[in-house]
Amino acid sequence: MKLSFIGDLESLRQGIQELQTQLSFEWDPQGAEVEVVQAEGELVVSLQQGHGLIQYDQLVHFFRGLGLFIEHAKQSNSFTRRESPKFDFNGPMLDMS
Secondary structure (H helix, E strand, O other): OEEEEEEOOOOOHHHHHHHHHHHOOEEOOOOEEEEEEEOOOOEEEEEEOOEEEEEEOOHHHHHHHHHHHHHHHOOOOOEEEEEOOOOOOOOOOOOOO
């Protein structure tokens, strides 16, 4: 699957490149367009009429969205998936009791 990402990708570029092999996709300017939008709120992943969208709040949400996008795009030509993040904190939590 070839994908062309559109949007502010500077902070995402290295992660996208590293995940190409694991998620079985190729980052190609001639691929299907996927608009990448950082916005507050829920994670939205969709593919409608050949136009993809990954809308995310935090960087970690983008990579969750990319995995969902690839998974659903392999099964369907049209989908919308919304998720609300369940955690406010991402990282180690130590119990010092």
